[in-house]
Amino acid sequence: MLSAYHSLANTALSFYDPLGLGRAALDYWRDSIERQVLFLDVMRQRGNQYLEHMEQTKPNVLGFDAEILMDGRELPRPVNYELLRIQPPEGVEIDPDMRPFVVVDPRAGHGPGIGGFKPDSEIGVALRAGHPCYFIGFLPFPVQGQTVEDVADAEIAFLREINTRHSHISEKPMVVGNCQAGWQLMMAAALEPECFGPILIAGAPLSYWAGERGKAPMRYSAGMTGGSWLTAFASDLGAGLFDGAWLVQNFEKLNPANTLWTKQYRLYANVDEEAERYLNFERWWGGHVVLGGEEIQYIVDNLFVGNRLSCAKLTTRDGRRIDLRNVRSPIVVFCSQGDDITPPPQALGWIRDLYADVDDIQAHEQTIVYCVHDSTGHLGIFVSGNVSRKEHAEFTANMDYIDVLPPGLYETQVTEKAAQGARESAHIDGDYLLEFSPRTLEDVEEIVMPIDEDERRFATVERVSQINLGIYQMMVQPWMQAIMTPSAARWIRRMHPIRLGYKLFSDRNPLMVPVPVMAEIVKRERHVIASDNTWRILEGMVSDQIAASLDAYRRQRDQMTETLFMQLYGQPWLQTMVGLGATAEPLSRRPGIEPEHRRFIAARKSELTERIEEGGSLEAVLRALIYILGGAPATDERNFQRLKASREEFKGELDLAAFKALVRDQFFILRMDRKAALDALPAMLTDASNAEIDADLAHIEHVLAASGPLSEHAAERLAAVREQFDRARPSPSSGQ
Incomplete structure (x- = not known):
């Protein structure tokens, strides 16, 4: 009927619309209605995919077959982690004499599998290079009572198993930690350095107070909410479990233009081509997991607010100090200027926190290599196919070379092989050239841009957080723990706005019943308009204006937040009240030499x-x-x-x-x-x-x-x- 009406209208317009604007409007109207139906159908599939994924006992978005070698729940101190051996796809040959390659997945609210999400991923690159590959993933719910230390010990046990399986070669495994897994991996390597070969940490925050003014708004979050008491409150709402959807929501708030408009509009505007990519990504992005209350409290208190990892101020329950200077393997830090979750200062600030100069690095026999990408975002660091084919491919191909670099600090750059002559290219693996340049602590400080006054402000936040958390634990937490039940906690998790957004567009909503039928009709008689349609061009312009408005709001919001943070926590009276004094002397955070x-x-x-x-x-x-x-x-x-x-x-x-x-x-x-x-x-x-x-x-x-x-x-x-x-x-x- 819609097609018949459209034909009749076109016939009429041919007499009264010599410029074709009306015909273009009618074509656009039909195309936009069809796109709306297809968009709703994709959202319905997303909701069904989410529900199916969450009902699985071991949900995972790994794009490769894998065999479970060790179950962390069977360790002396059980955890919800697993060691998997990746099965090479058909046509890929593995050399058992090559260095093993291990990817540790980040547990920061999303489900496992991002390191092997696509063929062009960290695991895919290593497999094509012939390396035996392993994956350390996790289950959606923690083991009751597990701690961050238990997870680090489990990773050490997994690495020992891999070393035993490859005892016939002299090289230790290359280990990759993305995002949250990066700092967790560094903790494990500091405790048992002999288990690890070269370590690649991608988009991993290790120095949480660092950051350039006007950027990295997430570092102000704890100060603006009064510290970590809110984390304890959220865990109590979950009856001892912290819903990872809260962490995902924090990530989404960073870029409201993308969250509220651009991501959905890109799907709507290109629904015929974008649906598969969108659903694949949403399968991971929407796979929310749960963390233990004790785990997340440790992370927030000691890392996000306390910044104790980068200053060697953490100790284990048995008294071992977690000092990153104990890591004996080469450390490769990969970060990006386009990353608003882990900007380069937070990825590299730990170097200046721990070392006085390059001589200090060399005295500890450490090799530190950093690479700063120009533009890719946080997820692009370990998801983007372009990054995997270039930077990750070069890191993987040249880990033996990095392993031989003498102690010191280096910056690496990846350049096109085509720019080299034929003679020079003879000794280059792959399509790119990996170049290294010695650097000093001054070079790192140009990236980190430390400000002593800001260090004092964040130290003030840490003290305020301790006070507020103590008040909450004394006056509110006993009541919360008394009234919250596991059933109530599950109901609250299900009603989280992000989770609810998936369910409302699934087949469980009766209002979505006609959508698949309508989508099938549209697909049979799809009418795609030309990209030069006047009204389609106008639609894109309106979309750009909406995104620009949301970006302007974000900039204003972040600027106001930073100004308020600096004014409040820069007050001498507040710093004095929490015991820091009002002197202008900088805080000394570099640990001493044992x-x-x-x-x-x-x-x-x-x-x-x-x-x-x-x-x-x-x-x-x-x-x-x-x-x-x-x-x-x-x-x-x-x-x-x-x-x-x-x-x-x-x-x-x-x-x-x-x-x-x-x-x-x-x-x-x-x-x-x-x-x-x-x-x-x-x-x-x-x-x-x-x-x-x-x-x-x-x-x-x-x-x-x-x-x-x-x-x-x-x-x-x-x-x-x-x-x-x-x-x-x-x-x-x-x-x-």
């Missing part, structure tokens, strides 16, 4: 001093390369590929772990006494013939040539190395 670590450094120096002249050609070549390149064994992956390929050229076999230890030893020897280390080169080559010395020098030049022409400074150092190698040549009378 006496045990000082003794370790002294013993390490004494050991290396005795070994300055030890070694042969291999040690001499590596020492020379590190010296020429100014401290690092390579400036990008090309040099490492040459080193890796040429290890067999030296006498005997040297696995990657031994190679890494050798590089680090030579680095520290050079750092400790550069002159003595260089002067010792002839002694290390005493038994070498002229031909062997020539081969060693040719090897050095071959490695250096992999990344292009040498700088003037590096050329001077190469000349100094040549001179030392020439001093080692046997005299002509020796006959060699």
Whole structure:
């Protein structure tokens, strides 16, 4: 009937609408009605998908088949986590001798599986590279009484199991932690560093007080609500369980334009192409889980409000201090300027919180690499296919290289392989080139932009939070715990606005019954209008105006929130009342050096001093390369590929772990006494013939040539190395 009416109207308009505006309006009217019906049908499918997902015992959005290896509920201190082994898809070959790859999923309100959500995901990239892959996920409800420490211990137990399964190789697993899983993973690695290989933390907040003014509005949330008492109240409403939908709602409030308009309008405007993508994403975004009240209170008090992880102020129940300086594996921090949930200052601020300078990092034998993306959002860091194909692919392909980097602080950039010449590209894995540049703490501070007055304000929030939480726990919590029952808590969770929004558009709502029938009719006779339709263009303009208005509201809201926060918690009288005093002296948050670590450094120096002249050609070549390149064994992956390929050229076999230890030893020897280390080169080559010395020098030049022409400074150092190698040549009378 609609089509017949439309034909009749078109015939009439052909006489009275010479410019075609009326015909365009009629086409647009028909198309918009059809899109509305299809939009409602997608929303109905979303609601049904949500209900089906939530009714599953172990909901998961992993895009790969997996086998459960360990159930955290069977551990001595049970938790709702599982260790899964990913089954490679058809056509993908796994090399059992390659380093295992582990993804730890974030438990921040959403369900598990985001790290393996799509073929172009962190797991997908690792599988295509041939790595055995594992996944640490979780169930929707926690085990009663489980704590954050229990979860960290479970992750350690899972890593031990993986190490046992791959005991035939020397490399420890590469472990990836997204968002919340990043700080959780770092806690576990600080407690048991020997279980972990290189660690990649993507979009993970570790320094919660850090942030640039005018950005990162989430860091003001605790101050504007009076601290963590609200978390305790929400847990009491859940009869000891915290609904993750509250966390999801906080994320959505950050960008009201996207939440209230853009996301839905994009589906409505392109409903014929967008439906599948929208439903796939909503399957994860709407898979809300529940956290234990004790867990979330620990997280909010110690991390979000207290910022104690980045300053080594956390201790376990048995007295172990959680100090990130204990992590022995290389740490790769991946963050983005476009991330409003974990902006770069929060991802990198822990470095300046823990270390005085790069010498301090090197003294702890730590290798820290950071990469700052220009634009991708928080979810894009570990969901975007473009990011996975580029940054994650390069990190995965070059973890052996990162594992060999000497201690220090580096920034990495991923550049197009096409920009390199054919000769230079020969030693590049994949389509991109991974380049490293040594950095200092001053470079990090330019990103973090610390302000001492703001540190005092957040410290004031921490004290106010403790006071308010204490009052709540004394005067209100006993009553809440007495009246709330599990049944009432379940009813409250079901009535949460976000959860209710899914259910109202599902088939459980009788008003949605005609929608699938109408959608089927529309699909059979779909009339898509051209993109140049005048009214369709006008629709897009109106949509842009609505999004711009909501963005303007967000900016105004965030600016007012920041101003109020700064004014309130910057008051000297409030800071004095909570015990911080009104002095202008900055708060010292950097932890001290443990006496045990000082003794370790002294013993390490004494050991290396005795070994300055030890070694042969291999040690001499590596020492020379590190010296020429100014401290690092390579400036990008090309040099490492040459080193890796040429290890067999030296006498005997040297696995990657031994190679890494050798590089680090030579680095520290050079750092400790550069002159003595260089002067010792002839002694290390005493038994070498002229031909062997020539081969060693040719090897050095071959490695250096992999990344292009040498700088003037590096050329001077190469000349100094040549001179030392020439001093080692046997005299002509020796006959060699």
